[in-house]
Amino acid sequence: MSLSVNPCDNRKTWDARVRVTGxxxxxLWGIGEAEALSDEQISVERVMVNRANQTIGYGQLLIxxxxxxxxxxxxxxxxxxxxxxxxxxxxxxxxxxEKHDGAVLRISPDxxxxxxxxxxxxxxxxxxxxxxRKGEAGPRELIxxxxxxxxxxxxxxxxxxxxxxxxxxxxxxxxxxRVSANTQSLANVGLRTAHIDDLLKAVGQDSxxxxxxxxxxxxxxxxxxxxxFVHTGESALLYRVGFTDRAxxxxxxxxxxxxxxxxxxxxRVHNVVAGDPDSENASVVLxxxxxxxxEILGVWEYPLVSAYQLAGRAEKTRHKIFGERPPxxxxxxxxxxxxxxxxxxxxxxxxGSLAAQDANSAVDADPDLARQPAAPKQKKRPTAAKxxxxxxxxxxxxATDTADTTEQPAKDKKSRSLPKVTVPxxxxxxxxxxxxxxxxxxxxxxxxxxxxxxxxxxVRGFARRVVDEGTAAMRDAARW
Numbered sequence: 514m515s516l517s518v519n520p521c522d523n524r525k526t527w528d529a530r531v532r533v534t535g536x537x538x539x540x541l542w543g544i545g546e547a548e549a550l551s552d553e554q555i556s557v558e559r560v561m562v563n564r565a566n567q568t569i570g571y572g573q574l575l576i577x578x579x580x581x582x583x584x585x586x587x588x589x590x591x592x593x594x595x596x597x598x599x600x601x602x603x604x605x606x607x608x609x610x611e612k613h614d615g616a617v618l619r620i621s622p623d624x625x626x627x628x629x630x631x632x633x634x635x636x637x638x639x640x641x642x643x644x645x646r647k648g649e650a651g652p653r654e655l656i657x658x659x660x661x662x663x664x665x666x667x668x669x670x671x672x673x674x675x676x677x678x679x680x681x682x683x684x685x686x687x688x689x690x691r692v693s694a695n696t697q698s699l700a701n702v703g704l705r706t707a708h709i710d711d712l713l714k715a716v717g718q719d720s721x722x723x724x725x726x727x728x729x730x731x732x733x734x735x736x737x738x739x740x741x742f743v744h745t746g747e748s749a750l751l752y753r754v755g756f757t758d759r760a761x762x763x764x765x766x767x768x769x770x771x772x773x774x775x776x777x778x779x780x781r782v783h784n785v786v787a788g789d790p791d792s793e794n795a796s797v798v799l800x801x802x803x804x805x806x807x808e809i810l811g812v813w814e815y816p817l818v819s820a821y822q823l824a825g826r827a828e829k830t831r832h833k834i835f836g837e838r839p840p841x842x843x844x845x846x847x848x849x850x851x852x853x854x855x856x857x858x859x860x861x862x863x864x865g866s867l868a869a870q871d872a873n874s875a876v877d878a879d880p881d882l883a884r885q886p887a888a889p890k891q892k893k894r895p896t897a898a899k900x901x902x903x904x905x906x907x908x909x910x911x912a913t914d915t916a917d918t919t920e921q922p923a924k925d926k927k928s929r930s931l932p933k934v935t936v937p938x939x940x941x942x943x944x945x946x947x948x949x950x951x952x953x954x955x956x957x958x959x960x961x962x963x964x965x966x967x968x969x970x971x972v973r974g975f976a977r978r979v980v981d982e983g984t985a986a987m988r989d990a991a992r993w
Contacts, residue, residue, distance in 0.1 A: 516569070516604040523558045530571065531664045531745060536785070537589035537623040538743045538750040543716030545573045550711055554578060554955035560608065562601045569593045571602035574609070582616035585817075589623040598622055598858045599637050602815070610817045618815045626808045628649065636815060642812040652811040655787035655795070655803035659778050666774060670801050678771045681764030686729050689772055695840055696903070700727050702736040719744055720752075721776050722902070737765050740773055742785070749777050749785045755795075767798045774802070870974075 521527050524542045531540045538544070545557035555577045562570040572590040576583065587605060592598050602620065609615035619642070624630070643652050660666060667675055682689065694713040704724070713722060722741040728734035738756030742749045756766040777785065787799040790806055 515564075516600060517563050518560050518604050518608040519563060521561055527559050530568075531591075532813050534591065534593075535747070536571075536591045536745070538719075538745050538748055538752075539589040539625075540571075540573050540591060541716070541719060541743060541745065543719065544743060544752070545575070546715035547712045548575060550708075550715060552577070560605075562604050569597055572605070574613075576613050576615070583614055584617050584619055585617045586615055588621050590620055591623055595624045595627070598624060598630065599633050602637065602639075606815060607792060615816050616816070619812060620815075621812045622810050624810065626810055627656050628660040630810070631927070634810075638816075638823075639813040642814050645811075651808050653790055653806045653808050655790050655799055656805040657774070657785040657799060657802045658804055659774060659783055659785065660779070663696060663775050666771065666778075666802060669804075670771075670798065674767065674797055674801055677764040678768040681768030682772075684727070684765070684827075686727050687729070687763065689724050689769060690724050691776070692724055692728070693966045702734050704736050716743060721749075721773055721780075723769055723773050723776075724868075725760060725769050727759070737763070738769060740769055742773055742777060744777060744780065744782050747783045751785065751787055751799075751931065767796060769796045770796050774798075805931075822930055850923055916957050 527542050530536070531538075543558070545559065549555050549557050555575050558574045558576065560572060560574060561568045570590065570592040572587040575586040575588065577586070578584070585605075590601075592601050602618070605620075608620055609618050620639075626653070644652055670678075681687070692709065694710055696710070702724075709722070713720065721744070722739065723741075724739045725737040726734050727737050736757070737760035739754070740751065741753040744750070744751045756769075760766050760769075774785065785799075787803060788795060790800065790803070
């Protein structure tokens with residue numbers, strides 16, 4: 514019997530389904546709304562995959578552009594039976610291609626991992642987006658069982674960690690607040706109060722948002738960090754988190770995490786999905802409390818159009834020739850983190866205030882929630898002509914200009930373009946010399962335009978690599 518994909522427009526019905534069927538908290542309606550608020554390029558759609566009158570899978574689709582292609586991202590996709598995952602994905606492929614003109618379907622199913630399922634995904638044409646080394650286990654996530662009482666948590670912590678948590682809450686001037694929608698308790702601490710308020714309204718009551726602040730005597734109150742748990746009836750997800758360096762020095766980060774877990778206990782939440790155990794930012798508290806590390810499928814992709822296959826190989830080719838692209842911020846924080854504060858924000862500090870600067874320079878995990886002072890505009894420097902030697906060894910000024918360009922936020926499509934490479938002018942014969950078996954003129958003297966033989970060799974090597982990689986790109990695109 515064929516499968517059909519049907520959108521769902523009723524929030525209460527959708528959230529009830531997620532809670533009853535044990536879906537991942539990331540599937541809650543409010544999470545999709547929060548993602549759309551954090552990036553204006555993202556649109557959200559909730560769909561159910563049905564067989565006759567029975568729902569066998571459902572997911573929240575995030576649609577956004579990426580490198581001139583449309584990505585349809587089904588995060589934490591829920592399926593009733595793991596053996597039907599490939600069938601559900603087949604229905605979503607057609608839907609993403611026809612309804613959203615997608616170039617790639619990106620999935621991260623929330624289902625148990627087994628060798629047969631991995632084999633089925635590979636045979637169906639999916640490939641891993643996560644890089645897994647040979648012989649290593651796939652991606653994992655920590656699962657924290659909360660228990661019934663606070664003592665169930667404290668007895669599983671080491672004495673040093675427990676003492677650190679207690680000391681963090683005893684520091685003079687440190688306060689921990691639980692923030693809800695329409696609160697005014699975050700005034701002038703360096704966080705985007707109005708934006709946080711919008712996000713909390715979108716998510717609703719299924720969340721715990723805590724903020725730690727410090728106010729020394731005679732000084733302005735500043736944010737030390739925050740965390741945000743989103744939960745269903747039994748499971749919770751550490752959705753967003755960020756701490757300053759001072760918060761880590763004082764132990765406030767661990768204390769705030771333990772406080773949040775206790776509040777989840779009071780809401781009868783049983784399990785917390787605490788993220789990747791191999792992450793550098795994984796908390797010591799979560800590592801010690803976690804009794805299970807569950808292997809997950811991770812992120813997989815399926816090309817919906819042939820152009821995306823070639824684009825994937827072309828990016829690998831570009832990486833081999835020109836090196837890695839400059840690091841980019843997470844997609845959902847790129848747009849709003851660079852925007853000025855809203856005029857109707859009652860907690861907006863003055864631009865360039867000490868509170869705003871302190872919060873933004875240290876809250877490292879989520880710039881979408883930390884207020885950023887407006888940076889002064891820099892005038893464009895005139896680009897000087899580069900010599901032929903700049904190909905092999907850039908000058909100090911060129912290296913400085915490249916670093917400055919990397920640090921500026923990517924506000925337009927030009928930031929994704931390939932880096933400029935200056936190639937010296939060389940008089941090439943009708944048939945390129947690198948196509949010959951014998952490189953006769955490698956040791957010849959300078960030609961008519963004065964090009965050094967060593968420079969000609971570099972150009973030939975560069976051209977040879979371009980031809981080889983282009984051939985490999987076409988071959989792998991046809992094979993994939």
